[in-house]
Amino acid sequence: MAIVRFAGVTKTFGTTQVVKNLELELPEGSFTVLVGPSGCGKTTCLRMLAGLESVSSGEIYIGDRRVTHLDPRERNAAMVFQNYALYPHLNVRENIAFPLRATKVPRAKALRRAEEVAGPLGLHGLLDRKPKELSGGQQQRVAIGRAIIREPAVFLFDEPLSNLDAKLRVETRTELLQIQRQLGITSLYVTHDQEEAMTLSDRMVVMEDGRIAQAGPPNEVYTKPVNTFVAAFVGSPKMNLLEGTLAAGTFHSRGLRLQVDDEGEGEVTLGVRPDDLMLSPAANGQAKVTLIELLGPRAIITLEAQGVHLTSVVNASELVSISVGSCVDLVIRNGGAHLFETATGDRREQG
Amino acid sequence: MRGSNVLGIARIALLWLAAIFVLFPMVWIALNSFKTSGQMNDPLLLSFKPTLANWENVISSGILAAAGRSAITASVTVAISVVVGSMGAYAIATFRAGGQLTRFGILASQVLPPAVLVFPFLTMAYALRVNDTLVPVIFAHLTFVLPVVTWFLIGFFEAVPRSLEEQARVDGFTRFQAFRLVVLPQVYPGIGAAAIFGFTLSWNDMFYGLILAPGKAAILPVAIAGFNTFRGVELGSMSAAILIAVVPVTIASFFIQRRFVQGISGGAVKF
Numbered sequence: 365m366a367i368v369r370f371a372g373v374t375k376t377f378g379t380t381q382v383v384k385n386l387e388l389e390l391p392e393g394s395f396t397v398l399v400g401p402s403g404c405g406k407t408t409c410l411r412m413l414a415g416l417e418s419v420s421s422g423e424i425y426i427g428d429r430r431v432t433h434l435d436p437r438e439r440n441a442a443m444v445f446q447n448y449a450l451y452p453h454l455n456v457r458e459n460i461a462f463p464l465r466a467t468k469v470p471r472a473k474a475l476r477r478a479e480e481v482a483g484p485l486g487l488h489g490l491l492d493r494k495p496k497e498l499s500g501g502q503q504q505r506v507a508i509g510r511a512i513i514r515e516p517a518v519f520l521f522d523e524p525l526s527n528l529d530a531k532l533r534v535e536t537r538t539e540l541l542q543i544q545r546q547l548g549i550t551s552l553y554v555t556h557d558q559e560e561a562m563t564l565s566d567r568m569v570v571m572e573d574g575r576i577a578q579a580g581p582p583n584e585v586y587t588k589p590v591n592t593f594v595a596a597f598v599g600s601p602k603m604n605l606l607e608g609t610l611a612a613g614t615f616h617s618r619g620l621r622l623q624v625d626d627e628g629e630g631e632v633t634l635g636v637r638p639d640d641l642m643l644s645p646a647a648n649g650q651a652k653v654t655l656i657e658l659l660g661p662r663a664i665i666t667l668e669a670q671g672v673h674l675t676s677v678v679n680a681s682e683l684v685s686i687s688v689g690s691c692v693d694l695v696i697r698n699g700g701a702h703l704f705e706t707a708t709g710d711r712r713e714q715g
Numbered sequence: 716m717r718g719s720n721v722l723g724i725a726r727i728a729l730l731w732l733a734a735i736f737v738l739f740p741m742v743w744i745a746l747n748s749f750k751t752s753g754q755m756n757d758p759l760l761l762s763f764k765p766t767l768a769n770w771e772n773v774i775s776s777g778i779l780a781a782a783g784r785s786a787i788t789a790s791v792t793v794a795i796s797v798v799v800g801s802m803g804a805y806a807i808a809t810f811r812a813g814g815q816l817t818r819f820g821i822l823a824s825q826v827l828p829p830a831v832l833v834f835p836f837l838t839m840a841y842a843l844r845v846n847d848t849l850v851p852v853i854f855a856h857l858t859f860v861l862p863v864v865t866w867f868l869i870g871f872f873e874a875v876p877r878s879l880e881e882q883a884r885v886d887g888f889t890r891f892q893a894f895r896l897v898v899l900p901q902v903y904p905g906i907g908a909a910a911i912f913g914f915t916l917s918w919n920d921m922f923y924g925l926i927l928a929p930g931k932a933a934i935l936p937v938a939i940a941g942f943n944t945f946r947g948v949e950l951g952s953m954s955a956a957i958l959i960a961v962v963p964v965t966i967a968s969f970f971i972q973r974r975f976v977q978g979i980s981g982g983a984v985k986f
Binding site for chain 1: 876878879881882883884885886887888889892896897900901
């Protein structure tokens with residue numbers, strides 16, 4: 365159990381700074397997810413914490429121990445790699461027990477302990493198999509078993525679900541969260557999948573170009589993105605972002621007009637989540653439906669209005685009155701409008 | 716259809732041709748080892764009363780001891796080459812030690828004619844009073860076995876995913892432990908193949924042995940050449956000696972190679 369702290373951590377490869385003056389704290393027992401597009405420095409952060417990458421400047425602490433220049437083995441962190449990195453020459457039991465070989469635990473005891481760990485993970489019948497005889501999901505579980513056997517101070521996950529198929533990914537995600545909650549071990553998880561980040565984290569850290577763009581509870585990041593980057597990155601389908609002008613509670617973009625509950629004026633970028641963009645059929649409506657993608661209970665609607673493309677998500681029941689080619693009026697749900705400065709992309713303080 | 720049939724027949728014919736090319740001299744040598752020197756003048760003579768005189772002559776001449784010395788020389792050379800070579804190959808594969816130049820430069824020593832190296836070795840052996848022992852022979856053999864083994868292993872180390880080693884380091888092991896316990900087992904098949912190859916190189920070399928240990932510590936190829944006496948070549952004895960040199964190594968490599976091919980498919984790294 366530990367509080368992990370990055371204090372002004374910078375990482376430079378050659379002349380490029382991939383992580384810039386990172387300040388980040390992981391509260392004890394928290395599940396923090398670092399999320400961002402590829403190349404934003406999130407994996408480098410994780411690897412620096414693990415000790416696999418040197419720190420160019422700044423300090424890293426685990427608990428009150430400064431670990432910046434310690435060997436990986438001295439940090440008491442457990443890591444799950446994207447490819448699981450199971451030892452091909454060892455069977456499941458030996459793989460899970462392997463970290464205990466580094467300590468002075470006798471072999472027989474380590475193997476017994478591995479069986480105890482394997483039980484709850486559903487690996488009973490597989491203990492004597494080699495990694496290549498396991499499915500992706502099973503390999504994943506072995507990797508998790510190997511991580512928890514040591515009762516580490518910190519769990520590190522480097523995109524551990526990205527090699528699984530969609531269904532298994534969702535299942536494993538839930539299991540992972542349960543295991544972490546049970547053990548209460550501080551965890552840092554890296555992913556490029558914002559949905560994974562939203563569902564897993566109790567703290568979500570969105571990174572952009574080596575910097576933290578926004579850190580906070582996932583709900584806050586979703587409802588109050590601090591800039592257009594976060595707004596566009598978090599949420600699926602993507603938030604509609606329109607550049608235009610605001611005057612007297614009406615937003616203008618090209619020929620499009622939308623009522624906005626805001627007193628401000630000037631050049632703004634309006635952000636509306638597809639769920640907050642409501643449609644009402646109207647013969648002379650300003651937008652035209654160009655595409656309907658049915659998701660089951662809901663549907664994604666692609667619209668065109670005065671040369672502007674928009675997406676909306678509606679209940680499938682509303683499709684009765686909406687079809688491709690029909691004209692609709694657009695209304696933004698109350699509180700659904702996000703306003704950003706066009707020049708900087710930063711969120712506009714509510715006027 | 717017909718085309719592929721013709722191709723198949725041609726391929727099999729080619730393989731037979733190659734097999735005959737390799738086996739013919741061996742069969743001829745094998746026959747000779749059981750012939751008297753008179754019978755040897757008739758190479759087409761296939762049915763004759765075999766004599767063991769050549770074999771008795773060879774065995775009493777101490778050829779088995781020479782084979783033993785060859786085995787020791789090759790084993791020690793290979794052992795050193797595998798230990799040093801695997802560490803070197805790992806460094807080159809992982810850290811690009813010495814840059815692209817080392818990868819291929821490491822084989823540059825092969826270009827050097829052995830005649831250039833052998834006299835420095837001889838003078839050093841004299842100065843150290845180890846001439847006509849296996850010590851200088853082993854060191855000389857290292858000059859060509861070690862680079863080949865190292866070069867051979869680089870590719871095997873490159874095929875091992877980096878994350879395996881990193882995982883081991885995070886799991887609480889030192890870098891060397893991670894190398895020994897995790898990385899090395901992944902390249903065992905490569906090490907096996909390199910060891911066989913290195914062993915054969917050392918086992919077959921005559922030049923260094925002839926100059927550095929020509930007398931009481933003569934290795935097998937030197938001892939075989941000893942049948943080329945001032946009274947002429949003792950073809951019968953030499954044939955028997957050649958068989959002693961070739962057969963055990965061939966049989967051993969066959970079995971070891973089978974085991975290692977098994978090892979390769981059994982420990983395949985799949986993610």
